[in-house]
Amino acid sequence: xxATLRRFHGLRLLKSAPALSLQQAKNLxxxxxxxxxxxxxxxxxxxxxxxxxxxxxxxxxxxQASGGEVHSxxxxxxxxxxxxxxxxxxxxxxxxxxxxxxxxxHSMQYIAYRNLVGVTHTEAEAKAEAEQITxxxxxDDTGNYYTRPGKLSDYFPSPYPNEEAARAANNxxxxxxxxxxxxxxxxxxxYIFSLLTGYHDAPAGVVLREGQYFNPYFxxxxxxxxxxxxxxxxxxxxxxxxxxxxxxxxxxxxxKWTSEPEHDDRKQLLIKVIGILGFLTVISYYIKRHKWSSxxxxxxxxxxxxx
Amino acid sequence: MAFNSxxxxxxxxxxxxxxxxxxxxxxxREKCQAKGHIASLYNKYQECNDRVNGKSKTTETxxxxxxxxxxxxxxxxxxxxxxxxx
Numbered sequence: 439x440x441a442t443l444r445r446f447h448g449l450r451l452l453k454s455a456p457a458l459s460l461q462q463a464k465n466l467x468x469x470x471x472x473x474x475x476x477x478x479x480x481x482x483x484x485x486x487x488x489x490x491x492x493x494x495x496x497x498x499x500x501x502q503a504s505g506g507e508v509h510s511x512x513x514x515x516x517x518x519x520x521x522x523x524x525x526x527x528x529x530x531x532x533x534x535x536x537x538x539x540x541x542x543x544h545s546m547q548y549i550a551y552r553n554l555v556g557v558t559h560t561e562a563e564a565k566a567e568a569e570q571i572t573x574x575x576x577x578d579d580t581g582n583y584y585t586r587p588g589k590l591s592d593y594f595p596s597p598y599p600n601e602e603a604a605r606a607a608n609n610x611x612x613x614x615x616x617x618x619x620x621x622x623x624x625x626x627x628x629y630i631f632s633l634l635t636g637y638h639d640a641p642a643g644v645v646l647r648e649g650q651y652f653n654p655y656f657x658x659x660x661x662x663x664x665x666x667x668x669x670x671x672x673x674x675x676x677x678x679x680x681x682x683x684x685x686x687x688x689x690x691x692x693x694k695w696t697s698e699p700e701h702d703d704r705k706q707l708l709i710k711v712i713g714i715l716g717f718l719t720v721i722s723y724y725i726k727r728h729k730w731s732s733x734x735x736x737x738x739x740x741x742x743x744x745x
Numbered sequence: 746m747a748f749n750s751x752x753x754x755x756x757x758x759x760x761x762x763x764x765x766x767x768x769x770x771x772x773x774r775e776k777c778q779a780k781g782h783i784a785s786l787y788n789k790y791q792e793c794n795d796r797v798n799g800k801s802k803t804t805e806t807x808x809x810x811x812x813x814x815x816x817x818x819x820x821x822x823x824x825x826x827x828x829x830x831x
Contacts, residue, residue, distance in 0.1 A: 508816045511823035528831075632819065635770060641790070642797035643806030654815045659808060669766045678831050683770035687830050 508654045510625040510632035513687075517694065521709060523702045524695055530558035531674055532692025535685050538672045540616065543608065543663075545596035548617035549696050552590040557695065564590060571595050609649035611662030620690070620697035627690040629655065634686040637665040769829040770822060777821035786814040 516525040533554070536546070551568035555561050568588040573595075576583035588595075598604040605612050620626045632655045640652035646660050653661045667685045674680050695701065777783055793807040 508812050508819075511816075511820040513823050514827040636815070636819070638811065638815065641807035641811040642794040643803070644808060654812055669768055679766055681766055681768040681770075681830075683768055683826060684830050687827065 507657045507659065508632075508636070510628040510655060513628055513631060515627060515691070515694075517691075517701065521705055523705060525691060526558060527676070528688045528691040529695045530692075531676065531678060531684075532688040532690070532695075533558050534674060535667075535672060535689040536616070536692055539666050539685075540689065541594070541597060543597055543604075543613040544616045545598070545613075546594040546616050546696065547596060548593070548615075550591060550593045551588065553699060555590070557699075561590075568592055609662060611649075613663070616693055616696065618697045620694045622697075626697075627694045630690040630693055631686050633661075634665075634667050634689070635683055770826055773822045773826055773829075774818060777818055780821065783814070783817050783821060786810070786817055790814045 516522060516528065536544075551564050554564045554567065559567065568590055571588040571592065572585050573588050573592050574583060575586050578584060598607065601612055614622075620630060623629045625632075633653060636655040637651060637653050640646055640659070644652065644659060646652060650660045650662055651664050652659055667682050667689075669682055670680050671685065672680055678684060698704075778787060790807060790810040790813075793805075793810045797803060797805050797807055
């Protein structure tokens with residue numbers, strides 16, 4: 439009698455099991471549909487983002503492609519790497535080129551002789567350089583202006599008193615100030631180098647006005663600056679052979695320095711930052727693992743009530 | 746009797762220690778211009794020059810051909826130029 443009742447009860451238990459598994463299957467299917475919807479959304483977002491990125495890139499390229507000048511090729515500068523400093527011997531030679539060639543037309547109004555100290559010249563050398571110029575100063579205690587030799591705090595002299603005088607002397611063209619020219623031009627020192635060494639005969643069909651020359655790296659091609667760098671236009675103090683490309687490289691390096699005087703300091707700071715942040719990252723990783731160890735190593739066990 | 750009119754004048758040879766300076770960029774440009782695709786670009790540029798100079802009423806210019814040629818030439822030169830400079 440009791441055995442029969444137990445068997446009947448067991449039969450009911452067996453019957454209820456399929457219903458439970460059916461409900462679980464429903465839950466799974468609805469969860470699956472939710473997940474697949476989310477996947478579609480994420481996929482669509484990804485595709486749209488990729489498309490927009492490609493469109494922006496294509497527009498950028500098309501704008502560059504339609505320019506009116508040749509793009510300067512990338513040269514292998516000493517300071518090109520992430521941790522590479524400027525070649526200060528080249529900067530010093532570049533200063534010589536600027537002083538003897540470029541300064542006839544171009545000003546350098548934001549560089550003083552004191553900026554050369556510790557970079558290209560010693561203090562005594564920089565003072566000697568400064569004393570070669572004549573500076574209008576004053577007024578003195580009787581109210582008169584006077585001229586004196588330059589000193590370290592004086593800025594490089596300008597060849598023209600103002601822009602109008604510069605334009606009048608250069609057939610309407612203005613020789614730009616060279617202090618920040620490398621930062622001001624797309625391509626930077628590559629552009630400067632290519633411009634100085636890229637003079638070419640004008641192609642057929644191109645008409646140049648008087649006082650203009652052809653340079654394919656200059657926008658439009660017609661440039662008012664004649665070619666000024668030839669082999670041996672100056673003699674280097676350190677005996678380097680003054681070929682045209684050497685002169686152009688050195689003056690471009692010098693102009694890189696005048697545009698970014700903090701260049702070497704910035705690269706040095708990067709080295710320090712990498713060292714310090716690396717150390718701190720290791721420490722913070724350890725602390726994170728330590729703090730989260732209890733949470734990440736816990737185990738959850740289900741213990742049913744005694745029936 | 747006439748004196749011997751032949752007078753030997755000593756000839757001083759100029760010193761050869763000052764040699765001609767060769768720009769590595771110019772040398773590399775000549776070397777690169779001999780390459781196949783750059784030579785064909787140069788020929789194309791020259792053809793354009795001849796064509797435009799041969800006509801009197803055209804508005805065509807050879808700017809594009811020159812740009813293509815100069816870009817390829819200097820890109821070729823840039824690979825090794827700075828390794829030859831100090």
